[in-house]
Amino acid sequence: MMKINNEVPLRENDDGYFGRLYEKIRGVGENNSTGPDLPHERTELKSKRPGSNSKTSMFSLEPFYDVHATIFNPRQLLEKYKNEKGRFNTCIKIEPNNRGFFLQLSEDGKNFLLCKVGEKTPIARWDLDAIVERANRKLPNMDLAKFNEDGSYEEEKYRNFKKEKFRDLLLRGEIVVETRMRDGNLSGKKAKNRGTVFRMSADKIGELYESKGR
Numbered sequence: 001m002m003k004i005n006n007e008v009p010l011r012e013n014d015d016g017y018f019g020r021l022y023e024k025i026r027g028v029g030e031n032n033s034t035g036p037d038l039p040h041e042r043t044e045l046k047s048k049r050p051g052s053n054s055k056t057s058m059f060s061l062e063p064f065y066d067v068h069a070t071i072f073n074p075r076q077l078l079e080k081y082k083n084e085k086g087r088f089n090t091c092i093k094i095e096p097n098n099r100g101f102f103l104q105l106s107e108d109g110k111n112f113l114l115c116k117v118g119e120k121t122p123i124a125r126w127d128l129d130a131i132v133e134r135a136n137r138k139l140p141n142m143d144l145a146k147f148n149e150d151g152s153y154e155e156e157k158y159r160n161f162k163k164e165k166f167r168d169l170l171l172r173g174e175i176v177v178e179t180r181m182r183d184g185n186l187s188g189k190k191a192k193n194r195g196t197v198f199r200m201s202a203d204k205i206g207e208l209y210e211s212k213g214r
Contacts, residue, residue, distance in 0.1 A: 018047040022145045022153070034059075035137055043141040048202045050149045055176065055199035059138040061131060062196050063114060063124035071123055074193050078181045081116075086183040091199075094173035103177060112170075114177070128167070131198070135166050144205060158209035166208055175200045 020030060022045055028037045036044040046056055065072045071080060081099075082088050092114065096102040100117035105128070112131060113122040142158040169175050180194035206212050 018049050018145070018147050019045075021147075022047040025145075026143075032060075034134065036140060041141070043143055044139050045143055045145070046202075046205075047145045047147060047153075050147050056144075056202045056205065057178075057197045057199050058175070059134055060195035060197045061126060061134050063126050065124050067113070067122045067125050069121060074181060075191075077123065078183055078191075078193075082181070082183060088179055088181040090179055092177045092179070103173075105171060128170075131170065132163050132167050135198070136161055136163050139208070142205065142209070144202065146202075155214060156206075157213045158205060158211070159213070160210035162208055162210060169200065169204065169207065170198075174204055 023030065023037065026038070026045055028045060031037065033039075036042055038045065046058075048056065062074070065074070065077070071077050078088050081101075090097060090099055090101055092101045092103055094103055096117050102115055102117070104113045104115050104122075105111070106113055106125070110128055111125040112128050114124045115122050140161050142161075144156045144158065145153040146156065147153040166175075176199050178197045178199055180197065182189065182192055184191040
């Protein structure tokens with residue numbers, strides 16, 4: 001059985017429990033800061049659930065909606081591409097996913113484009129330099145807690161973020177984009193955009209830093 005900290009209550013479909021638990025242990029409250037969780041130490045806190053192979057959320061960054069003829073904001077994106085449950089929750093990679101969405105570098109190399117198979121016009125875009133700078137601001141150093149089933153954990157401490165290595169992994173498809181939107185009509189819940197998140201395997205995080213310790 002997993003040991004649950006009563007001071008960090010579980011939520012419905014709670015994939016963020018261990019992140020909140022680790023922040024509680026380190027004395028950090030929940031936040032949506034674009035900088036690291038521990039600003040004075042320039043260190044971001046991340047966690048890995050026991051037995052999980054899910055990719056780790058690194059940071060969020062919304063795209064620009066200025067390249068499509070009819071989609072100018074997240075709501076219009078959701079209306080056009082939502083599934084039968086009123087959601088647009090999908091993991092997008094360099095290769096097309098099961099819904100045909102994929103990421104592509106623009107011809108001038110300046111933008112990362114959200115595209116769909118069969119559609120000539122990109123849906124949205126991210127400025128490539130802005131992605132790299134957001135990562136550099138959010139992840140200058142990182143403490144990663146890998147939790148065990150009994151609630152114990154081991155820490156891995158990564159230091160000195162390498163911007164060009166991040167850019168390389170992004171362009172190689174090692175970093176993916178996840179959208180998390182719902183319209184609320186079928187679920188009975190309020191419409192919500194939980195943000196567009198850049199994620200990668202925890203096993204690859206060490207490649208982003210100059211040094212690793214415990």
